[in-house]
Amino acid sequence: MSDAAPHGTAPALAAPGAVEGLATRVPHVSLRHLLRPKWLSARSRGRVARTRGSRLLLLGTVGLVFWGVVMTVLIRLLSYFRGIPEIGSLLAAKLLGLAMLSFLALLLLSNVITALSTFFLARDLDMVAAAPVDWLRLYGARLIETVVHSSWMVVLMAIPILIAYGHAYGAGMSFVPLAAGVLVPFLVIPAAVGAAVTLLLVNVFPARRTRDILSFLAVLAAAALALLFRLLRPEQLARPEGFRSLVDFVALLRAPASPLLPSDWAQRAIMSWLDGSGAPDLLSLYLLWTTAAVAVVAGAVLHGRFYRRAFSKAQEGATRRGHAWSAGASALRALTRPLGVLRRELVAKEIRLFFRDSTQWSQLVLLVVLLLVYVANIKFLPLHTEGVSFFLLNMIPFLNLVLAGFVLASIAARFIFPGVSVEGRTLWLLRSSPMPVRSLLWAKYWTGTVPLLLLALAIVVVTNILMDVSRFMMIVSTLTIVSMTFALSAMALGIGAMYPQFATENVAQIPTSFGGLVYMMAAVALIGGVVVSEARPVYAYLGAHSFGAHAEPWRMVPGFAIAALLCAAATVLPLRAAVRRLEDVEP
Secondary structure, three states, X not given: OXXXXXXXXXXXXXXXXXXXXXXXXXXXXXXXXXXXXXXXXXXXXXXXXXXXXXXXXXXXXXXXHHHHHHHHHHHHHHHHHHOOOOOHHHHHHHHHHHHHHHHHHHHHHHHHHHHHHHHHHOOOHHHHHHOOOOHHHHHHHHHHHHHHHHHXXXXXXXXXXXXXXHHHOOOOOOHHHHHHHHHHHHHHHHHHHHHHHHHHHHHHOOOOOHHHHHHHHHHHHHHHHHHHHXXXXXXXXXXXXXXXXXXXXXXXXXXXXXXXXXXXXXXXXXXXXXXXXXXXXXHHHHHHHHHHHHHHHHHHHHHHHHHHHHHHHHOXXXXXXXHHHHHHHHHHHHHOHHHOHHHHHHHHHHHHHHHHOHHHHOHHHHHHHHHHHHHHHHHHOOOOOOOOOHHHHHXXXXXXXXXXXXXXXXXXXXXXXXXXXXXXXXXXXXXHOOOOHHHHHHHHHHHHHHHHHHHHHHHHHHHHHHXXXXXXXXXXXXXXXXXXXXXXXXXXXXXXHHOOXXXXXXXXXXXXXXXXXXXXXXXXXXXXXXXXXXXXXXXXXXXXXXXXXXXXXXXXXXHHHHHHHHHHHHHHHHHHHXXXXXXXXXX
């Protein structure tokens, strides 16, 4: 076989002739051999997790509670839909189609980013690429690894939804093989497409420019989410009176989001089994499986043609952009001059670390687009029509604090929670210096809190202005979101210091650790406690104003005082615990 043949059994980088002499001494490397190290690592981590019974019990309890809540809500909703004649099944199908379309968008983005790591940046690739491994088996192993790493969360979210549909329609155990037969190709298609897109991007971008690749992916993700939102068109379903007749409304329910997307094929295959005579839509299953096969084959062809060149490019050194940083460093130095030399340099270090990691700053584009979509959705709420009272108009912004709190908690988990863990092996250097730990945590806290506070104010204040709420609700919601922002940031940094992940290879994996779960549970408890504490005084004021009376201030003070104490405790206690934890670390 010649060196130019791209489809031989040569390693990814070495020419076929360079390993002919080793062919008789190296055993045949199968797909099972390539996947076995990953399996052994996962099994070892599972054994370690089983030795920590409390953590495993907590994770299992949280997972079962989440499944139970989702299934309970969906079963009741689907039972209500089934009681509506003519259009009940259409509503259930539309809901399932929207869920599958959301899953497809998440899978596409997740697979593109995951494939960049599994195919080009994994630590074991240097050894695997230099071994006499068949290129097709290497592609298959890495594709399976990409599917597992990028799809497990979607699977965990899809299982309770499918169980709820099966229970509501009385499908029985015969529904399980069908659901599995729909999910498998539904997960494989975006994985193969994502791997192919990543392969082409690495070939197009020069050298190891993962920063440019990920920023480009963020823009693509933002465009995809904006397109997804337009395809869903939720404002039409929220206002059925806007249709000329019932026929137009039913036509919208029958129309698929896009008949060319796998999400629509999956929805048709599942609903035809549930709502029909127990026979699946064979055309939809055929489209799912054949599309998955074509995507895998096309990805294999591209892999055999372009992978060696892309892998070689990925190993080259990345260019440094010192001029871009020096241009902004002077402005940052002028803004932070009043902080003193130590704190100014610590803040500059945190900002450098943030922008040095492309997986961090590239998500800002996606965050901005999500914020714009979130604010734009307010315009479609029918709040200024007849029947919307003053009470309802001002209660919705108060309930909006819950959603805004969840958004802020998720962002803090992604950007602030890993703050201590990203120091990694350099933490001993910081601890060996005469710098106090409080200064380090101070810089990390305010570097993360200030942008989060600006985002929180943008979410709450702008949406309140669009909804034209009263001055009372504007003040309450603004002060509440500011207090929760300080508390959520402190909890993220404090719990992140209590459960550090110094040896992690990917910063994105830190929020999914046990400490990340503890933080999200604490954040949900804080948000719930604050909203419940303020619910009574807010209800008293809005009720009194609706009936033309005056609310008694002494009845509102206790609720707001409890909320303020909760936020203050959630701000001070985690930071103190983080200081003690880092002071105990041996330099």
